[in-house]
Amino acid sequence: MLDRNAIALIDCNNFFVSCERVFDPLLEKRPVVVLSNNDGCIISRSDEVKKMGVKMAVPLFKVRDLLEKNNTAILSSNIEHYCEISRRVMNSIRENLGQEAVEVYSIDEAFIDLGTPDKSEEVGKYLKQKVWDETGIPISVGIAKTKTLAKLTNHIAKKSKKTEGVLNLYDSPYLETALKQTPVEKIWGIGHRNAKRLYKIGVNTALDLRNSKVWKIRRTLNVFGARTVLELRGEKCFPFERTIADKKTIAHTRSFGEPLTTYREMRNAVLNFANRAVERMRRDRLAAKSVTVFIQTNRFKDDHFSRSRILNSIYHSNLPHEINDWTLQCFKEIFESGKEYKKAGVILSGLIRADKITNRLFENEQFRRWQVLADIMDELNFRYGRDTVKLANIWDMGNAKSLHTLINEKAELPTLMPEMDSNTSEFRRFL
DNA sequence: TCTGGGGTCCTAGGACCC
DNA sequence: TCTGGGGTCCTAGGACCC
Known part of the structure; x- marks a missing residue:
């Protein structure tokens, strides 16, 4: 049977800015921007800032x-x-509609299966008020x-004053006009590259695309483009996902404030990124079969240099030292000296x-012992803070070559040990 | 001087095999 | 002079999203 359910997209307005305004109501009266990780780019703008003509992701300088x-x-x-x-916000929505009806799409967006279309608009208005009352x-x-x-x-609802933030075009004569007024590059999944081809x-x-x-x-773009045409005609091609899909990759990538040049600096940076990625992988109780390492110089310069290497293991692992080894192997193959590196990353897949x-198949006993050690390291780092215990770069440790763990000054082992539970004896035996 | 990070999916082209 | 061809797997990189 054809699925006639109404779909809603709920989108938080200027989300990061709105969050900041929840924390500090004085910001209501001022233009506000929120910056990316190392304060490089603008990633959220208040309406006032948008009116100034400041674009998304523009560099602050x-x-x-x-x-x-x-006075921003x-x-x-x-x-x-x-x-x-x-x-x-998501919980506020779920409370009314139930877990099954909500698909969280991103940090500030959710699709909702509204069921039969009759009461859609009322539900939309109700949710808007409820989320505002409960979360600000x-x-x-x-x-x-x-x-x-x-x-x-949703895009139109957000821009148009008349709609007051809720717009229903399920079966509306205005839909045709809306499509006509939407440039093709604003459609979900059609970026500026695809738009050029379509022009x-x-x-x-x-409207052109729908017709x-x-x-x-399919020939001009790809199979996704073809599905988008059908979606514009009202035919569901991108299904509503009731269950959260498992993550397929975990990445840790960063730009460097100051460019790095030496092998040693870069190796340490990359291994550090690997550790951060493994940390999240272990937190999510996942294990990886492949690791990708990439390194790049300034991408805005003409002599931009970019390399990556993937290592596919024959087995899965969630052990920090194994992932470190894989990472290092990749890194060694791609590093070239004499470059000013601006960015690097490690991706687990x-x-x-x-x-x-x-x-x-082999070394099962050793593998088990490493598992125990890794679990203990997780626990110590959870209790006493990140990097209380971490893998040492044995190349940097002079004659301590056989020692695989380095106890940070933050936590002195003798005072720690009595607090540990049954794992402690395992830990001692291991060392 | 200063230009994000974490994801998904697709594809061109090389390597390899028969 | 002339240099198979199809299938598969893999890597690297591109496009898109928020």
Whole structure:
């Protein structure tokens, strides 16, 4: 049977800025921006800032004068806080509609299966009020027949004053106009590259795309483009996901404030990134089969240098020292001296649940011992803070070559040991 | 001077095999 | 002069998203 359910996209307005305003109501009266990790780019803007013409992801140095002239609050990001508020928003929605009806799409967005379309608009308005009352976050709601149309509708709801943040185009005569007024690059999944290709064949608006032959778009773009055409016609091609999909990759990547040049600096940076990624992998109880390492010089310069290498292991692992070894192997193959590196990253892939790791054909006993040690390290780091215990770079340790763990000054082992539970004896035996 | 990070999916082209 | 060809697997990189 054809699925006639109405789909809503709920999107928090200027999410990071709205979160900051929840913490500090004085910010309500000022323009606000939130910056990316090392304060490089603007990743969230209040309406006032958008009106100034400041674009998303623009580097701060290009607009700093303009922002300061307008008394803008320029804030570093605080992702943990935003995650917490995101959870509250999603829970507020779930309370009414149930777990099954909500698909969390990103930190500030969720698709909702509204069921039969009759009461959609009332539900949308109710949710908007409820989320505002319970969390202080303003949201917009777009209702339509498919995800792609819901995204598009939400976009209009957010921009247009008349809609008051909730718009239902499920079965509306205005849909045609809305499609006509939407440039093709604003459609979900059509970026500026794809848009250029579409312009060449005379497809400029969402309406043009909807009226295109599917095979023609399949040929010009790809299978996703073809599905997008059908979605614009009201045919569901991107299904509603009731269960949260397992993560497929875990990445830790960073730009360096100052470029790094030496082998040793870069190796330490990359191994450090690997440790951060493993930390999250172990927290999520996952194990990886592959690791990718990449290193890059400044991508805005002409002599941009970028290399990556993937290592596919024959077995899965969640052991820090093994992932470190894999990382190091990749790194050694791609590092070239005489470059000014600006960015690097480590990506873990081929993830499965850690309890699904099969036994090692050889060295099973050793593997088990490493598991125990890794668990203990996790516990110590959880109790006493990150990097209380970590893998040593044995190359940096002079004659301590056989020692695989380094106890940081933060935690003195003798005082720690009595507090440990039954694992302690295991730990002693291991060392 | 100063340009994010974490994801997903797709694809061109090389290596290898028969 | 002329240099198979198809399938498969893999890597590296691109496009897109928030």
